Amino acid sequence: MCARGVLLATLGVCLALAACGDAGPASQDDVGARPKVAIIGVDSATFDVIDPLLEQGRLPNLAALIERGARATLRSSAESSASPVLWTSIATGVGMQRHGITNFAQVVDGKRSVFASTDRKVPALWNMVTHRGGSVGVVGYWNTWPAETVNGYLVTDRFPHTKMNRHYQVDESHGVTWPESLVGSIAHLSLDPQAIDRAAIERMGRFSEAEWETLLQLGSDGSAVIGNGLVALKYGFQAQETVARTTQHLLEVMPQPDLLITFLELPDRVGHHFWHAYDPDSIDGPVPAEWIERWGDVVPASYTLTDEWIGRLVAQLDPDTTIFIVSDHGMQSTRKFNGAPDSLVTVGNSGTHTNRGILVAAGPAIEPGSTVQANLLDVAPTVLTAMGLAPSKQFEGRVLQPLFRRDFLQRHPPRPPKDDYLAERGARELPEGVDERYLEHLRAIGYIDDSDTDGG
Numbered sequence: 001m002c003a004r005g006v007l008l009a010t011l012g013v014c015l016a017l018a019a020c021g022d023a024g025p026a027s028q029d030d031v032g033a034r035p036k037v038a039i040i041g042v043d044s045a046t047f048d049v050i051d052p053l054l055e056q057g058r059l060p061n062l063a064a065l066i067e068r069g070a071r072a073t074l075r076s077s078a079e080s081s082a083s084p085v086l087w088t089s090i091a092t093g094v095g096m097q098r099h100g101i102t103n104f105a106q107v108v109d110g111k112r113s114v115f116a117s118t119d120r121k122v123p124a125l126w127n128m129v130t131h132r133g134g135s136v137g138v139v140g141y142w143n144t145w146p147a148e149t150v151n152g153y154l155v156t157d158r159f160p161h162t163k164m165n166r167h168y169q170v171d172e173s174h175g176v177t178w179p180e181s182l183v184g185s186i187a188h189l190s191l192d193p194q195a196i197d198r199a200a201i202e203r204m205g206r207f208s209e210a211e212w213e214t215l216l217q218l219g220s221d222g223s224a225v226i227g228n229g230l231v232a233l234k235y236g237f238q239a240q241e242t243v244a245r246t247t248q249h250l251l252e253v254m255p256q257p258d259l260l261i262t263f264l265e266l267p268d269r270v271g272h273h274f275w276h277a278y279d280p281d282s283i284d285g286p287v288p289a290e291w292i293e294r295w296g297d298v299v300p301a302s303y304t305l306t307d308e309w310i311g312r313l314v315a316q317l318d319p320d321t322t323i324f325i326v327s328d329h330g331m332q333s334t335r336k337f338n339g340a341p342d343s344l345v346t347v348g349n350s351g352t353h354t355n356r357g358i359l360v361a362a363g364p365a366i367e368p369g370s371t372v373q374a375n376l377l378d379v380a381p382t383v384l385t386a387m388g389l390a391p392s393k394q395f396e397g398r399v400l401q402p403l404f405r406r407d408f409l410q411r412h413p414p415r416p417p418k419d420d421y422l423a424e425r426g427a428r429e430l431p432e433g434v435d436e437r438y439l440e441h442l443r444a445i446g447y448i449d450d451s452d453t454d455g456g
């Protein structure tokens with residue numbers, strides 16, 4: 001196991017202060033003082049929603065980071081607006097033709113399946129940091145299942161979905177975390193969508209009894225109800241809570257890894273399905289007045305709930321951590337919506353992606369008040385630079401130099417780029433039916449539909 005470092009025998013997690021001997025070769029160049037970085041991904045966060053809320057004082061934690069750091073619009077890819085594609089570009093620093101995650105789902109041998117970590121053709125930040133002798137903790141990030149071997153821990157995107165079907169079985173925990181034994185100690189943190197707390201949801205909006213029943217609805221066979229924004233809200237809220245609570249827990253019971261990555265998804269789920277109540281003027285045709293009155297704050301309140309989690313997680317981090325808040329894309333009106341107050345079958349479908357995401361950076365590496373033109377391909381090179389580590393030869397983006405304090409770059413001068421390689425990954429095989437249920441979940445939240453041949 002570790003030559004030096006902290007070994008948590010109960011979890012089998014090794015968070016090395018220097019290189020872990022069994023986590024791949026680490027360059028001696030990279031061993032030494034290593035500034036810590038945390039990335040909090042917020043799916044679909046846009047300054048179009050954030051800026052009015054900052055003015056109203058409703059996002060105090062994001063405001064504090066911007067106050068002591070920097071902000072920029074993060075331009076996303078022209079090749080796709082699908083979250084798996086974009087988040088993989090953020091983590092790898094390359095476009096989809098090179099990283100290979102080209103959509104939500106694919107058809108292999110006539111069978112539809114969700115893109116998995118085994119479909120990614122290039123190393124990601126967690127591989128790079130591991131290879132350079134650093135430690136990583138990743139929670140809930142897109143397309144990380146089955147978990148790769150890293151120096152630290154990796155809780156895959158399947159973890160918050162383990163209870164999103166009613167057939168949760170022990171053998172479905174296969175590949176859900178690295179180390180494999182970790183899932184047992186955090187399983188209680190994966191929230192059951194059917195056990196959702198109405199009081200918590202009603203911080204965002206008020207829901208009639210019929211709407212609440214619809215939100216809780218399941219098909220007669222126990223399957224998810226497809227294509228309803230109320231149902232998507234349930235899954236989005238419980239998944240975000242699951243990932244955030246798990247991140248909080250892991251920061252409590254283990255040392256902070258050199259690179260922490262976590263993922264908050266609620267603003268995307270509600271943006272897709274409640275935009276008509278948030279911005280009724282953007283819709284062609286009238287939006288029911290009672291929906292505007294009861295649901296007009298669902299989108300803004302999803303940001304305030306997310307801001308609360310940002311505050312809690314940042315408070316747990318070493319004050320010397322450089323923090324990046326990033327989104328994969330923004331959100332705008334589709335100009336239409338589905339459903340009606342007396343027909344709740346297909347509420348939503350009123351928000352769609354834009355190519356304007358966000359980047360907020362703060363911490364010892366960052367020059368306060370700096371500005372920069374940023375693309376999501378620039379995130380990975382910038383993160384490694386903020387950790388004082390060498391960039392990867394694969395990067396298509398650039399280091400966002402204007403964000404950095406001059407004295408930080410003097411202490412951590414740029415290093416020559418390195419070759420990187422993929423880590424060992426678990427087998428793709430799953431017990432019969434599990435992948436189908438994950439596809440069903442993606443349909444329920446509106447990310448894919450049956451008309452697609454390869455998802456999207």
Ligand SMILES: [Zn+2]
Pocket residue numbers: 044083268269272353
């Ligand atoms: Zn989306």
